[in-house]
Each structure stands twice: as C-alpha cells, then as structure tokens.
Amino acid sequence: MACDYERISAYWDGALDSATREEVEVHLKHCEACRRELERFKRTSTLIGELIAQPDVHQCLMERIEREEAASQRPGRSPRSRRWLAAAAVFCVALAAALYLALARPRDEGQPVTHGTHASGPVPSIDEGPDGEGEATQDVPAVQVAAVPGESFHEGGAPGMARVDELPLILTGTTTGPEPTAVIANIEEDTSGTFSTGDSVLPGVELVEVAADHVVLENQGVREVLELGGDASNKGRPPIDGLWKLREWIGDRWLEAPREITIKRRGHRLTFVRSKGSDWGKAFLSGNRVIARFINVGEGAEVPMEGAFNDERTMLELAGRMRLSPGMEPRPVKYEFTKIDTGPQELDEKMRRLEKEVAEMHWAILAYAKEHCGRFPANLDEAGEEYERTTGHFVDLDGNEQVFHETVESRHELFADTRSRRVTYHHPTGIMPGTGVWPRPWPDHQPYSPERLKAYESALERQWGSKFRNPEPLLTVTYSDPAVVITADVLGRVTTAPRAGGATGVGAVADASSDQATEAEDMKRCRTNLRQLSLSLTGFHGSDAGSMPPGWLSLYDYNPQSFFKFTSFTCPADKPNAISYEIVFPAVNEERLVEIALAVGTAVDDLPEEQARQRLRLLSDVPIVIEKHAHPDGRRNVLFYGGRVESLTPEMWAIKVKPYLKYR
Amino acid sequence: MGDGDAKPVDGEKGDHNTMSRARHGTASEGGGEHLLARVATGESAPFGEWCARLEAPLFTYLLRLVGDRTEAEDLTQEAFLRVFRMARERRLRGDDASGRALLFTIAHNLAMDSHRRVRNVVPLKPSDPPPASTAAERALLRRELDKALGDLPEAQRSALMLREFGGLSYGDIARALDANEGRVKTWLYRARRKLAELLDREGQYIGEQHHGL
Numbered sequence: 001m002a003c004d005y006e007r008i009s010a011y012w013d014g015a016l017d018s019a020t021r022e023e024v025e026v027h028l029k030h031c032e033a034c035r036r037e038l039e040r041f042k043r044t045s046t047l048i049g050e051l052i053a054q055p056d057v058h059q060c061l062m063e064r065i066e067r068e069e070a071a072s073q074r075p076g077r078s079p080r081s082r083r084w085l086a087a088a089a090v091f092c093v094a095l096a097a098a099l100y101l102a103l104a105r106p107r108d109e110g111q112p113v114t115h116g117t118h119a120s121g122p123v124p125s126i127d128e129g130p131d132g133e134g135e136a137t138q139d140v141p142a143v144q145v146a147a148v149p150g151e152s153f154h155e156g157g158a159p160g161m162a163r164v165d166e167l168p169l170i171l172t173g174t175t176t177g178p179e180p181t182a183v184i185a186n187i188e189e190d191t192s193g194t195f196s197t198g199d200s201v202l203p204g205v206e207l208v209e210v211a212a213d214h215v216v217l218e219n220q221g222v223r224e225v226l227e228l229g230g231d232a233s234n235k236g237r238p239p240i241d242g243l244w245k246l247r248e249w250i251g252d253r254w255l256e257a258p259r260e261i262t263i264k265r266r267g268h269r270l271t272f273v274r275s276k277g278s279d280w281g282k283a284f285l286s287g288n289r290v291i292a293r294f295i296n297v298g299e300g301a302e303v304p305m306e307g308a309f310n311d312e313r314t315m316l317e318l319a320g321r322m323r324l325s326p327g328m329e330p331r332p333v334k335y336e337f338t339k340i341d342t343g344p345q346e347l348d349e350k351m352r353r354l355e356k357e358v359a360e361m362h363w364a365i366l367a368y369a370k371e372h373c374g375r376f377p378a379n380l381d382e383a384g385e386e387y388e389r390t391t392g393h394f395v396d397l398d399g400n401e402q403v404f405h406e407t408v409e410s411r412h413e414l415f416a417d418t419r420s421r422r423v424t425y426h427h428p429t430g431i432m433p434g435t436g437v438w439p440r441p442w443p444d445h446q447p448y449s450p451e452r453l454k455a456y457e458s459a460l461e462r463q464w465g466s467k468f469r470n471p472e473p474l475l476t477v478t479y480s481d482p483a484v485v486i487t488a489d490v491l492g493r494v495t496t497a498p499r500a501g502g503a504t505g506v507g508a509v510a511d512a513s514s515d516q517a518t519e520a521e522d523m524k525r526c527r528t529n530l531r532q533l534s535l536s537l538t539g540f541h542g543s544d545a546g547s548m549p550p551g552w553l554s555l556y557d558y559n560p561q562s563f564f565k566f567t568s569f570t571c572p573a574d575k576p577n578a579i580s581y582e583i584v585f586p587a588v589n590e591e592r593l594v595e596i597a598l599a600v601g602t603a604v605d606d607l608p609e610e611q612a613r614q615r616l617r618l619l620s621d622v623p624i625v626i627e628k629h630a631h632p633d634g635r636r637n638v639l640f641y642g643g644r645v646e647s648l649t650p651e652m653w654a655i656k657v658k659p660y661l662k663y664r
Numbered sequence: 665m666g667d668g669d670a671k672p673v674d675g676e677k678g679d680h681n682t683m684s685r686a687r688h689g690t691a692s693e694g695g696g697e698h699l700l701a702r703v704a705t706g707e708s709a710p711f712g713e714w715c716a717r718l719e720a721p722l723f724t725y726l727l728r729l730v731g732d733r734t735e736a737e738d739l740t741q742e743a744f745l746r747v748f749r750m751a752r753e754r755r756l757r758g759d760d761a762s763g764r765a766l767l768f769t770i771a772h773n774l775a776m777d778s779h780r781r782v783r784n785v786v787p788l789k790p791s792d793p794p795p796a797s798t799a800a801e802r803a804l805l806r807r808e809l810d811k812a813l814g815d816l817p818e819a820q821r822s823a824l825m826l827r828e829f830g831g832l833s834y835g836d837i838a839r840a841l842d843a844n845e846g847r848v849k850t851w852l853y854r855a856r857r858k859l860a861e862l863l864d865r866e867g868q869y870i871g872e873q874h875h876g877l
Contacts, residue, residue, distance in 0.1 A: 005853060005857070006849060006850060006853040009849070009852055009853040009856050009857075010834070010849050010852070010853075013827060013834065013852065015833065015834045015849070037860075040856075040860035040863065040864070041856050041860065043860070043863060044809075044856055044859045044860050044863060045828055047805065047806060047809050047863070048809065048813070048824070048825075048828045048829075048859075049828065050806055051724060051806060051809065051810060051813075052720050052721055052724045052829065053720065053723060053724045053727060054719075054720050054723070055719055055720065055723035055727075055733075055736070055737050055740055056737065057719060057723065057737045057740050057741050058715065058716060058719060060741065061715060061719075061740075061741045061744055061745070062712055062715070064741065064745060065711060065712075065744075065745065065748055068745070068748065068749070068752075069752075324734050324735075324738070328734065
C-alpha cells in the first residue's frame, strides 16, 4: 500500500471499514512517515479538544425546558397549579413595589401593567421563578419582555400609570356637531372605535371632550389632551412600501452585516417582513412617529420599540431595549432603517406582477377549455368555474414530496374589471391549443414509434397549427397604473405595451428592451431561449415518448401551462412571433441519435470501435435544435444534446452542425 | 418511532484491537443508554443529563461559527430546545448518537441562518476568559491553534469541528454540511494537515513534551 495520509486521517477518525483498517494497520507497522503523520493528527486532536469552552447556559436552558414541559402538560388555560399561585402572590408584592416606585418617579420608571387583572412583565429587580415568566408567555405574549422601564406601551387602568401619550391610543378622526364623536384606534388591541363623550376608551380612561383637532381624556382623574394623530398618508413622499436596509446597534456595537427588510404600509399600520418572507414586526405610524413591536427570536417574545421617520420618510430610527439572550440584562438596541432606492426595480416588479395576473387568466381559460373539449368559453362569465392549480410542493419529514393544490372556487374575481384595469376577452374560434383534446400517441404503454408521434404532430397541426403560427389574441387587459396594455394570446404568450397616452416613464421602461437592444443582447436572449427550450425538450424526452418531439406543437402540447413563462420560440432578432428554431431530428429516439452520432463521429474523427464510453461524449455533440436564420453577425445558435448552447460562426457551423444534417 | 430501533451509526464501535480512537461521547453513550428516547415518555431529567454532556462541545462549535459568546449561547439553547421538542413529539429516530448528529446539524443550520453570523470567523475576542492553562506555552500554542482554526476555509473548519467537538461520524458530517463523505474525508485531512503544520512550526518542543497525551 502506498502512503495515503488522507486514509490515515480517516483511520484516526475510525471511519474506515475493517478491511481497509487492517490494511492501514499493517502499513503503519512498516511506515515511519505514516506513523509520524498519525502522531501529528493525534496531537492536533488533543489540542483542539482543549479549546472546548464552557458556556453559561445550563441553568437557563433547563428552565426553558421545564417551562415548555409545563406548557405542554397544560394545554389552553386550565386552572393554575398551586406553585403558580405562590408565584402570583410574589408578583403582586412585586407589582405593589413597582407601583410605588412608579409613583415616586413618574416617567422613567413607569412599570407596565396590562388591562384587566394580569400582572405582566417580570420586574427585572425581582427574582421571579420560571413559572412566573411562563405564565406571562402563556397569557399575554405581547408583554413578556416589555418589562423595561419607560419603554413599554402596555399600560392600562392603574392609577397614575401612564400619561395619555403613553397610552396605546391614536386619534384618527373627529366629527363635530350636536353629537361630536371621535375615532380612536387602540394600537395595542389592533382595534378602532367611535366614541362619544362619556364613553370609556380604556378601562379607567374616559372621553370627556371632543374638538376638531383633539380630544380630552380623563385618565384616572387627570385630564389630558390627545391630539389628532399625525397624518400617516404619504403624499408627495417616496412610498414607504418596499425594501429598507437595516442596521442594528446592539448595546455596544453595530452589527456588521446590514439586513434587508421589507416594510409594508396599510394606512397607519406598518409590517416589517424579513427577507425570507416571515413577519418580524409590526408598527403604528402616526405622523412620523412609529411605535413598533418586534419578535425577538432568541426570547420568543415581542420587544417594543419606538422612534420616528425623518421628514422625507427615507430613514426610520427605532430604539428600545432587548435581551440578546435569555437571562441577560436587557440592553439598549437601536434599529436604523434606510430606504433602498429601487424606483425602476419596483416598477419592474409591479409589471411582472401584472403580467403574472394576465398569465393566470390564460391559465384559467385553458383549464376551462380542457374541461370542455378544447372549446373556448363564450365569455368570461362562462369561464367562472372551479379549477385546480398546483401552487407548490415541499418535502415532508418522511422525505415524501407533497404537493399543495389550491382550488379556486370562482374565476369571476380573476377576470373582473376593477378601478385599475379593464379586461377584454376576444372569443377565438376553434380549439384552444394545449388542451390535449387529441388522444396522445403514447397513452397505454404502447411501444414508441416515430410514426405515431408524427401522426400526433400532424393532428395537432390540423387542429390548431395555424393558431400556433399566428396566435390570436385571447385577452387584452388595460391597466391604469402603470399605464400599460398587457395581451395574452391563445398560447399564453404575454406581451406588454405602453398604453397610448400613458405615462412616459413606463413607456420608456417597456420600450427599452426593443429600442436599445443591441445585437449582443439579442444574441444573449436567443441563447437563453435555447437553454430554456432544452429543459422542455428534456422533459419531453424523459416522458413516455422517450424521444425528441416530432415538432413544436407536440412540445407545447406536452406542457402548455408554463411553457411561455420560461420559453420562447422566437429569437428577438427575428420577426415577432416567428418560429425561429428548428428541431434537427424530430421524433427520433436515443438509439437512432447514437447511430447518427457514431456515423458522423467515425467519419470525422475515425474513432475506435469500442464505443461504450464514447457514446455519451458523441451524443453530447449532436445538434438538437438549430436556429433557422443567422444573426446579423453571421452566427447561429445551436443547442447540442449535451445541453450546451453555442453561437457558431459559419465556419464552425460547417464543422459542428452540417455533417449531421444529411442524416435527417 | 420505536424506542428500540436504534440504528448503529458508529460502524467502528466494538472494534478493540485498533489504534484509532473511540469517538467523543461514545463511551458514555454506549451500553444502550437512550436518554432521548426517555424524553418521549415524558421524563425531562435525562435530557438535562444529555445537555450537560454536549453543551460545551456544541457551544464551542457555535462560538467558532458565530464568533460571539452571547450569540453562541443563544444558539446553543435554541438547538437543544429544538431537539427537545422533537424528542418530546416523538419525531426523533435512532439513538443518542444520531440525536447528537441532529443536534449539531440543527446548530449548524441555525448559525448559518443567524443574521448575526459574522462573515469569515473571527478570532475570539481577547476579553474572553482564557481557558485554564496547564502551561504558558501550551496556552500560547492554543491561541495559535485558535487563530489557525479561524483561518481555515469554512467547510474544512466546520467539518473538523463537527468531528472533534461533536464526534459526528463522516456520514453525519456529510449530511450536516450537505456534502458527500468523500469530500468530508478530504476536508478533514486538509484541515488536520494545515493545523499539524502549524504545530510543527510553532510548537515542536511543546508537542514533543506532551507527546502521547
């Protein structure tokens, strides 16, 4: 055995099977170098072992497990154990002490108290048992970490607890007149209500007076003014919706890598969404002021934060206090959001969404036609029937693939006109392509035959071949914002054009592709087309047919629903809607392709007879799809069996493609 | 999941006449002790025992991935909690060794997901309490090693630590890092090689002194 240190390393890890291990052991007896190597590995391991550091987590972890255990054994809100009662008693004492402190120091040390009877946040200075905190988690999840003095907005009715501007209330509107009313939102409860004078807004907080721009609340005997909430609307300012860059200050330093967060605004409400799509926080917007709550992952609780936008609403600063790990003292934390300027990108995204919307309509009509022997619906109302579509798949814990099906009950909404769009349906005649009306040539494990495939292709040709070459429009949707007209043809190809007299900005974006497209770009997109076609071809080839499709109609018919989402038959340098590509060996199976490859390969290279290993290599050089017309620079794109797409000059074409063409 | 269907993960277990070492933890986990299986039956005490065994290795692993003590402690807890939940909901298969592999895999993924993950780790902060040292030179050497470990390519570092701290089998490491066993083997060898070179350079005499530890 030769020296193989990698094997020595595996030997040291005990990762060898017994035969190899014996071999190594024998070798080690004779080989000084390998023994030395083994010694070095041992020494390294020993030293690494010494690097093990002791964490300070055991106690805390055990408490958390105990809490989980307790939670799982007590589903819902069943009666409390006596232990909890004891903890609660401790709490009451703590609360009294806290209240006393709060009264003595009105603003900064205000302790949180929830509505009703539950004491909420643990008071940091008091050594509360795990049960106490567990209780808080169970009952009032929002306030678990809210125990930070002065940062909470979970106040309620306790006397002198909070000033009006600390209450979770926003005055969003007033009406004056004989019966003045005020619309007040409770951001804590996420509710909004209309109140008249004398009504109780919160326990212990009464509305006493309504004026045009403010109301007077009596908060435990003290009258205070709540002013009309700032304007949450965003007129004349860049939209809040969109991507923001987040930098975090965690007490002693800025975290190095900024994150991207999506903020969504709905009126006064903001939602913070992480890049992976999970909600991370929510907030209320009043003027520029923002009151937010974020989920603290480590703690499994929510953290209140407060701050404001700058006047342009391009920056948002929030501050609060957070435990970075359970059991630690809360630290001051700052979030600094900066708007990422994504003007055109946002527009682009919106356009893609609209196009998807139209593609979805095509999809629904296709589903209808499939159920009705390929017949187009007479109108959009008729298309309003149930259909099923696949929305996604995942792999479950047992490793099985699961598919979600979403059944959409009614398509009426899908097609309905709204304020921002008008949908026109052009009822085409004949059969809708891709509905599989014609019986497929390989249904019941019949042996493959090129003839059947070709017959199928010509049947399709008779049915809707003309539609394929000159696709009729199916739907025209006119949007007002952005001002575009999106058309879907019967094949599901979606095209976008600026609306006549529409906004110039959008027009420019929509036009840019055709106007500014350079030859190089055309070439690139053409190559992309071929690459995507290769995926469809692979699918077809891998199906029961087991061969090249007999023509494009079969390929389209094989999977019409997503075809044009990814693929195009048209090179951008070619005429619109032209079929720019050609299948070199339609309806030919792999055996035949190998024969062709061998014939050409042997002729060109005089390859040896022993072909088993050469077979794949030869096959991969067989051109599968070629471009009919050359690009302006004389090159043509070719897709080879191996999946490569090459742009061939006429000289290379003569070498790489031409020899194959005579076998067609 | 059956409590008795522990699958053998350590192929080399039970071979005595070999110079290669026993895995970390296998000694204590041998003898068919199924701490995790007992969690499913409602006991949580055995889990505590299991945690106590693996806390330090796991923490050390995470510490070197995220570079921050607080964060590493956080993730350590989170990883244990997740395994605990799985054990309690009877979603765990296999014995404690595969539980350990799962724990390290979860921890690894958590660290990768962690937004506080620091790119290209990070020598530990000097403020970290130095581990109790036996000899000044050895402590020095350890610091060098620490640094060298940080300089390794990420995959090699992860593989080596999963092996050395976690005692995971090659197969488990491969699953945790989403690679195949052949690559794991190569990574481990390269990582060791690099560290061994360092030791040759820096600590020849110390190494000799502690030969055979």
